[in-house]
Amino acid sequence: MSRASILNAVKKNKPDLLPLPEIDLDVFSENIDLVKTFIGNVEFVGGRAIQLGSVENIDSEIKNLYPNATKIVSCTRDSNLGTISISKNTNPHGLETIDLAIVKGELAVAENGAVWISENDLTIRVLPFITNDLILIVNKEDIHLHMHSAYKAISKRDRTFGLFLSGPSKTADIEQCLVIGAQGAISLTVLIV
Amino acid sequence: MAHADEAALFNKDESKVDWHDKALWFVRQKRDKSAHKVKGWETLRDLASAIKANVMSNLDNYLVQFEENAQKNGVTVHWAADAEEHNKIVHSILQQTNVKKVVKSKSMLTEECHLNPYLEANGIEVVDTDLGERIVQLAKEVPSHIVLPAIHKTKEEVDVLFQKHLGTKPSNGDPQYLTNEARKHLRDKFLKADAAITGVNFAVADTGGIVVCTNEGNADMGAHLAKVHIACMGMEKLIPQEKHLGIFLRLLARSATGQPITTYSSHFNKPAPGTEMHIVIVDNGRTEQLNREDFRASLHCIRCGACMNTCPIYRRSGGHSYKATIPGPIGSILSPGKDLTKHSDLPFASTLCGSCSDVCPVKINIHEQLYKWRQVIVKDVPQPVVKKTVLKIAGRVLANSKMYGFAGKSARFILKHAPRFVTYSKFNAWGEARDLPEVKDDNFDTWYKKRQKHE
Numbered sequence: 056m057s058r059a060s061i062l063n064a065v066k067k068n069k070p071d072l073l074p075l076p077e078i079d080l081d082v083f084s085e086n087i088d089l090v091k092t093f094i095g096n097v098e099f100v101g102g103r104a105i106q107l108g109s110v111e112n113i114d115s116e117i118k119n120l121y122p123n124a125t126k127i128v129s130c131t132r133d134s135n136l137g138t139i140s141i142s143k144n145t146n147p148h149g150l151e152t153i154d155l156a157i158v159k160g161e162l163a164v165a166e167n168g169a170v171w172i173s174e175n176d177l178t179i180r181v182l183p184f185i186t187n188d189l190i191l192i193v194n195k196e197d198i199h200l201h202m203h204s205a206y207k208a209i210s211k212r213d214r215t216f217g218l219f220l221s222g223p224s225k226t227a228d229i230e231q232c233l234v235i236g237a238q239g240a241i242s243l244t245v246l247i248v
Numbered sequence: 249m250a251h252a253d254e255a256a257l258f259n260k261d262e263s264k265v266d267w268h269d270k271a272l273w274f275v276r277q278k279r280d281k282s283a284h285k286v287k288g289w290e291t292l293r294d295l296a297s298a299i300k301a302n303v304m305s306n307l308d309n310y311l312v313q314f315e316e317n318a319q320k321n322g323v324t325v326h327w328a329a330d331a332e333e334h335n336k337i338v339h340s341i342l343q344q345t346n347v348k349k350v351v352k353s354k355s356m357l358t359e360e361c362h363l364n365p366y367l368e369a370n371g372i373e374v375v376d377t378d379l380g381e382r383i384v385q386l387a388k389e390v391p392s393h394i395v396l397p398a399i400h401k402t403k404e405e406v407d408v409l410f411q412k413h414l415g416t417k418p419s420n421g422d423p424q425y426l427t428n429e430a431r432k433h434l435r436d437k438f439l440k441a442d443a444a445i446t447g448v449n450f451a452v453a454d455t456g457g458i459v460v461c462t463n464e465g466n467a468d469m470g471a472h473l474a475k476v477h478i479a480c481m482g483m484e485k486l487i488p489q490e491k492h493l494g495i496f497l498r499l500l501a502r503s504a505t506g507q508p509i510t511t512y513s514s515h516f517n518k519p520a521p522g523t524e525m526h527i528v529i530v531d532n533g534r535t536e537q538l539n540r541e542d543f544r545a546s547l548h549c550i551r552c553g554a555c556m557n558t559c560p561i562y563r564r565s566g567g568h569s570y571k572a573t574i575p576g577p578i579g580s581i582l583s584p585g586k587d588l589t590k591h592s593d594l595p596f597a598s599t600l601c602g603s604c605s606d607v608c609p610v611k612i613n614i615h616e617q618l619y620k621w622r623q624v625i626v627k628d629v630p631q632p633v634v635k636k637t638v639l640k641i642a643g644r645v646l647a648n649s650k651m652y653g654f655a656g657k658s659a660r661f662i663l664k665h666a667p668r669f670v671t672y673s674k675f676n677a678w679g680e681a682r683d684l685p686e687v688k689d690d691n692f693d694t695w696y697k698k699r700q701k702h703e
Contacts, residue, residue: 057329061483061531065308068539073305075488076298078495082288096508143521147473148439166286166498167508180520181472184465184512202494202509210490214321214455214517219497221509224465228380228396230403231271232423237379238434239465239512 080203089165089198090247096168100222101235102243104168106195110248113192117157120244121188124155130178131159133192133248147181156186156240162197163245164205164219170245171209173217180216184224189240191220195247251597255565264402269563271399276557278506279607286498295495297611300548303486304538310453310486311529317456318527321518326528331361334530338363338445338478339370341526345476347372347442351434353460353467354378355447356394356551357480357530360573363445374445375437377466379430386413392567394574395504395553400566434466444470448481448527449550450496454489457517458527461500461510468514477519478526483534484547496550499609503552537585542620546581548610555604555614561597570594577604581617584625592629595621656691663687 090106097104107116113134128150129137134157141150158177160170170191174180183189199205202219209217224239235241259265283289303310315325326341328334334357342350350367352358352374364374364385376385380397384390386409391397398406403421410416410426414433419425446467450459458479460467471477487496501507519525538544556562556576567575572583572591577598583591595618604614645651663671664687672679690698 056327057333057531058327061327061329061529061535062308062311064531064535065311065483065538068535069307070305070541070544073298073301075302076295078295078491079291082291085287100507100509100511151435151439164509169509169513174520179472181469184468184472202498203491206491206494214457214515216517216520217515218468219509219513220511221507221513222511224463224511226379226427226464227505228378228383228398229406229423229426230401230421231274231396231399232403234423234427236431237427237464237466238377238431238438238469 078203083201083203085200087165087200089200090195092165093163093168093198094247096165097222097243097245098168100168101225101233102168102222102245104245104247106247113246113248116246117155117190120190121155124188126152126154127157128153128155128182128186129157130176130182131157131192133159141178141182143178145179147179147185150179150182150185153182153186155188155190156182157190157192158183160191160193160197160245162199162205162208163193164199164202166201167219167221169205169219169221171205171217171219173209173212174215175213183218183220184239186240188242188244189223190244190246192246192248198247249571250593251565251569251571252593254569254571255561255597258566258569259564265564265566268400268566272557272563275396275505276554276607279503279554279557280506282502282506282508286502292495292499293609293611296499296550296609297548299487299492299495300610301545303488304484304544304547307483307486307538310488311483314451314453314456314486315529317454319456321456322525323456323519324524324526326526328528328530328532330532331530334361334480334528334532335363335366337528338480339367339372341476341478342367342372342443345443345524347476349373349375349437349441350443350445351375351377351437351441351466351470351474352445353447353462353470354381354397355445355480356391356573357447357482358445359390360532361480361530363480375434375441377434377437377470378462378464379427382430382434383409386410390568390573392575393553393556394551400568434469438469438473441470441474443476443478444474445478445480446471448479448485449500450487450493451481451485451527452488452490452493453486455517457490457515459493459497460514460516461497461512463507463511465512468512471514471516472520475522476524476526477516478528479516480528480530483529483531484549500550500552503554503607503609533586537582540585543581543585543617545612546578546585546614546617548612549578549582550610552609554607554609558603558607560599560601560603565597570597577614577618578612581612581614581621584621588625589629592625595619595625653691653693660687660689660691
């Protein structure tokens with residue numbers, strides 16, 4: 056193990072201590088319509104965001120959007136469309152044929168269309184990636200202006216695994232042509248309630 | 249071969265170079281549009297720069313803090329002094345867990361350490377799962393760009409490659425079809441892999457967590473399906489606190505591709521039950537670079553690739569011409585620190601226009617460092633006789649106003665009266681593809697004096 060030698064070399068070679076800067080969040084504050092900005096950014100990153108009147112409309116909206124989905128995993132009480140139930144003991148490889156996953160996001164970020172979801176919301180970590188299509192549900196009160204505010208909101212969480220997810224999986228690796236649907240979910244719909 | 253010669257090869261296919269140039273400039277423009285939408289963008293850059301400077305000045309303590317926190321979370325932390333030790337550590341983890349098939353997401357560090365050939369020589373299958381990286385892997389090449397690894401390949405070339413290796417039908421390079429076929433091919437690899445290797449975009453000292461950013465979802469598909477996850481990181485990837493991610497994630501994707509954030513920004517803190525997670529912290533020349541006052545800021549780099557997209561040299565010479573894992577402006581200040589003789593031509597592969605420094609999200613003074621490396625190189629590395637002699641003569645002429653005046657007069661006379669084949673001989677590199685401007689009778693000095701007289 057080179058641990059000691061690396062740390063010693065760093066100690067010897069590093070410059071004198073420089074201070075951590077103070078972060079003044081006022082610089083980033085903006086008085087904008089958070090829901091509208093969020094929806095615009097979800098569309099910009101290749102997803103779709105729909106604002107619903109109430110939680111009761113969720114299932115009819117999903118049926119309308121994905122009429123052919125049969126293997127559905129729902130990780131939220133907001134939807135009763137789940138046809139396959141999963142638990143912490145489910146083998147992640149078994150999720151390979153899932154058509155649609157429905158997950159409740161904890162919060163969303165207006166500036167980039169991202170939704171924060173964590174292991175608690177997913178049950179199985181690979182779910183939002185391995186599913187063919189993905190639906191995320193967020194409350195409109197949980198939309199934050201920017202990432203600084205979002206990190207403040209998740210600072211007290213139990214840290215296992217979590218992610219900011221913005222749009223469907225995509226790539227432009229072949230001649231810079233954007234193709235939606237690389238290795239993860241090929242579509243993303245965010246339902247705002 | 250020197251960078252200039254490699255660039256000349258790349259320039260043989262004029263239409264491809266034009267495409268490469270424009271495609272990257274388009275990415276640069278997307279970066280601009282995206283950056284201009286953010287209130288306080290310059291403040292973000294200032295903060296990122298200052299945070300990274302603080303990290304470098306306290307790196308040993310942050311590393312220890314990170315290690316402690318990661319261990320508390322059930323992650324095994326390894327330390328590697330160089331590429332060889334890194335490869336051995338990764339291999340030994342794979343051996344201990346009896347792994348034969350590995351999927352790997354993008355990691356410039358493992359490219360730097362040449363991990364793939366090492367593991368393959370030891371009988372382990374390694375599949376790169378980022379589409380661009382899979383393309384270059386199948387072509388037995390290396391990435392030519394850190395964010396867009398296959399930017400040097402045409403869609404027709406990818407078509408032929410996939411026909412050969414994935415058994416696809418000829419499609420005239422249909423990106424949708426080819427990406428879809430790659431998705432099926434890689435799904436199979438993800439499902440069969442025993443271990444996943446990923447890079448690390450950010451390692452957070454105060455939580456012991458790491459963040460991995462992708463657009464394709466390939467890092468997560470690998471890490472969450474395999475029973476072993478190995479994350480390899482250069483020691484400079486550290487940031488002090490989780491809240492600092494707010495700053496860096498706002499900058500990274502906007503600078504890289506103009507997206508407001510990558511599709512997936514995954515925060516790994518604890519391994520999932522029944523799985524193992526390892527983090528390998530690698531030095532490989534970084535502590536030496538930390539010791540170089542003029543060049544240590546190069547370690548602030550967050551690998552967005554913005555300096556490549558904007559660089560007039562990179563765009564017209566292609567990433568492979570640099571013969572280094574990290575090409576482009578940032579690579580040209582990192583590589584000489586690793587092997588000064590091998591990479592001594594790279595700091596000269598620049599116009600010193602400064603555009604790289606202007607777009608750098610962590611405000612590395614890249615063009616100034618390029619200039620400083622030149623000072624080091626001409627002292628330490630033997631220069632070609634012609635270049636040395638010409639510069640010596642030029643130095644003398646420029647230092648003596650009479651000689652300078654005479655030389656200017658002679659040059660103007662010759663350029664005006666010498667036949668074209670003399671003026672545009674092979675010694676005039678400038679004239680290879682364009683005409684010189686019209687030659688005037690006077691230089692500025694004489695013109696100015698004449699003008700003063702007339703007034």
